[in-house]
Amino acid sequence: MKTLRLIMGDQLSRNISALHGIDPDHDLVLMTEVWDEATSVRHHQQKLVLVLSAMRHFAESLRNESIRVDYIYLDEKNNTGSFSGELKRAIKRHQVEKVIITEPGEWRVREIIEGFKTTPGLQVEIRDDNRFLCSQAEFTRWSAGRKTLRMEYFYRWMRRRTGFLMNGSEPEGGSWNYDSSNRRALTKKLVIPPRKRFKLDAITVEVVNLVEKMFSHHFGDLESFGWAVTRAEALEALQDFIEHGLPWFGDYQDAMKSGEEFIFHAAISPYLNLGLLIPGEVCSAVMQAYNQGSVPLNSAEGFLRQIIGWREYIRGFYWMYMPAYKKTNYFAATRSLPSFYWSGDTELNCLRETIEVTSRNAYAHHIQRLMITGNFALLAGIEPSQVEEWYLIVYADAYDWVELPNTHSMALYADGGLLSSKPYAASGAYINRMSDYCSECVYNPRLKLGAGACPFNYLYWYFLIINEDRLRPNPRMGLPYRNLDRMSDEQKYMIKQQAEVFLAQIDSC
Numbered sequence: 001m002k003t004l005r006l007i008m009g010d011q012l013s014r015n016i017s018a019l020h021g022i023d024p025d026h027d028l029v030l031m032t033e034v035w036d037e038a039t040s041v042r043h044h045q046q047k048l049v050l051v052l053s054a055m056r057h058f059a060e061s062l063r064n065e066s067i068r069v070d071y072i073y074l075d076e077k078n079n080t081g082s083f084s085g086e087l088k089r090a091i092k093r094h095q096v097e098k099v100i101i102t103e104p105g106e107w108r109v110r111e112i113i114e115g116f117k118t119t120p121g122l123q124v125e126i127r128d129d130n131r132f133l134c135s136q137a138e139f140t141r142w143s144a145g146r147k148t149l150r151m152e153y154f155y156r157w158m159r160r161r162t163g164f165l166m167n168g169s170e171p172e173g174g175s176w177n178y179d180s181s182n183r184r185a186l187t188k189k190l191v192i193p194p195r196k197r198f199k200l201d202a203i204t205v206e207v208v209n210l211v212e213k214m215f216s217h218h219f220g221d222l223e224s225f226g227w228a229v230t231r232a233e234a235l236e237a238l239q240d241f242i243e244h245g246l247p248w249f250g251d252y253q254d255a256m257k258s259g260e261e262f263i264f265h266a267a268i269s270p271y272l273n274l275g276l277l278i279p280g281e282v283c284s285a286v287m288q289a290y291n292q293g294s295v296p297l298n299s300a301e302g303f304l305r306q307i308i309g310w311r312e313y314i315r316g317f318y319w320m321y322m323p324a325y326k327k328t329n330y331f332a333a334t335r336s337l338p339s340f341y342w343s344g345d346t347e348l349n350c351l352r353e354t355i356e357v358t359s360r361n362a363y364a365h366h367i368q369r370l371m372i373t374g375n376f377a378l379l380a381g382i383e384p385s386q387v388e389e390w391y392l393i394v395y396a397d398a399y400d401w402v403e404l405p406n407t408h409s410m411a412l413y414a415d416g417g418l419l420s421s422k423p424y425a426a427s428g429a430y431i432n433r434m435s436d437y438c439s440e441c442v443y444n445p446r447l448k449l450g451a452g453a454c455p456f457n458y459l460y461w462y463f464l465i466i467n468e469d470r471l472r473p474n475p476r477m478g479l480p481y482r483n484l485d486r487m488s489d490e491q492k493y494m495i496k497q498q499a500e501v502f503l504a505q506i507d508s509c
């Protein structure tokens with residue numbers, strides 16, 4: 001039977017289930033650049049270059065194996081601009097009777113694909129995405145009967161299943177989690193390795209020209225583009241991180257520093273999410289370095305937790321609660337996203353630096369995303385869907401399945417606690433402890449109120465005051481509320497006044 005294998009832009013793995021059993025004599029692969037996807041939000045220009053260039057390179061690598069690839073370019077005259085339109089055209093063009101697809105990562109695209117099943121005379125086979133270590137069915141089995149789905153328990157279950165860092169049934173070193181030793185602040189003496197960057201080849205240059213021509217109004221700079229666009233390059237980036245970043249990853253995982261954009265982070269999420277790297281091989285490379293003694297346990301454990309814990313958990317969580325949970329808004333937040341999230345034009349130095357880095361690299365590391373831009377959006381009561389759209393636009397690794405739970409649930413607590421036991425809300429003291437941003441800021445992180453006080457300080461207390469009915473009953477919020485209770489009514493009144501004046505200012509800019 002003549003079969004079409006549809007490969008989507010984030011499914012660029014040779015071993016992906018949709019390609020299993022491909023018969024080069026009868027089957028062909030369809031890859032299509034579609035306008036609807038390129039413009040579903042105003043993606044960062046670097047993300048567009050990365051995805052389109054990686055797709056074109058992947059198609060070339062399949063052709064080198066003598067696999068027939070029907071590749072539709074974005075600016076092709078007859079391109080209908082949608083998955084359904086392109087699939088219909090391809091079915092007619094090639095007279096195929098069957099389509100094989102790997103399940104898409106995103107709810108919206110899954111709906112489109114499910115719609116193909118009604119095409120008369122066409123068989124549609126949707127296969128599991130074999131690139132995750134935990135399938136959707138396995139996640140559902142793990143979650144059955146649990147009152148809350150906490151990542152830590154999922155992670156321990158995954159450690160046992162995979163055997164990574166296990167001594168029989170016991171965790172290596174006697175502890176499951178070394179997070180408490182992963183909070184060191186950077187010192188001046190520490191040398192941070194430069195990020196591995198890749199030169200643009202002819203294919204990427206062509207895509208850069210296309211993006212400059214068609215998407216120059218989208219967010220972000222293109223000049224500093226240096227992402228890997230092939231599997232070979234992504235493997236090089238991984239190896240570079242294992243040698244130069246991983247040994248220090250654990251200690252400095254939460255640290256932030258002006259001018260240091262990647263610190264000891266891997267910057268491999270865009271490759272994992274596109275399929276250029278597979279989580280299992282990343283973990284094996286980490287284990288190899290650990291077993292050779294070149295990486296300490298807190299780094300190996302801390303990094304594995306991100307991959308087999310957080311990443312897999314977030315994906316299972318997404319499919320468990322979509323689509324209804326996307327609409328939740330626990331704090332009834334309604335403020336519009338301030339314009340400085342796009343321009344970086346703000347006096348709050350931590351925000352300015354994070355937004356500028358994001359524009360330059362289509363990347364910011366986890367603590368910048370969670371504790372700077374995310375924390376501010378939470379404290380300022382910005383409407384969740386606007387924050388989510390921003391995160392989906394600005395990062396090279398952003399796809400709904402991973403961006404949404406991280407933003408909606410982890411950063412904004414908009415689901416009321418399905419993912420976290422309490423909101424990740426913090427004052428300027430936290431940012432001052434974990435970064436050097438405050439030393440260059442017009443505000444003072446030690447001042448709670450009055451002229452020059454750090455806005456994160458009074459916004460933090462304001463957040464606790466206005467959300468008291470929802471948060472005070474939470475046992476994990478006992479300490480902050482005890483501290484609030486120590487304040488006089490006058491202090492609380494002044495906090496409210498200053499916070500409301502500040503928020504009115506950002507509303508008007």
Ligand SMILES: Cc1cc2nc3c(=O)[nH]c(=O)nc-3n(C[C@H](O)[C@H](O)[C@H](O)COP(=O)(O)OP(=O)(O)OC[C@H]3O[C@@H](n4cnc5c(N)ncnc54)[C@H](O)[C@@H]3O)c2cc1C
Binds near residue numbers: 269310365391
């Ligand atoms: C508000 C917010 C939005 C986010 N949006 C995205 C997104 O759109 N896409 C995305 O891939 N990650 C997202 N994350 C998670 C995390 O910030 C990024 O995966 C990480 O910063 C990527 O950089 P890195 O490769 O240097 O990661 P490292 O810090 O080196 O971590 C290694 C890997 O672990 C995985 N990982 C770590 N934390 C998470 C997590 N919370 N969720 C899923 N995977 C994780 C990633 O694959 C990452 O590459 C978001 C986090 C927050 C707080």
Ligand code: SF4
Binds near residue numbers: 429
């Ligand atoms: S003082 Fe406040 S606003 Fe300024 S950098 Fe520090 S935390 Fe950010």
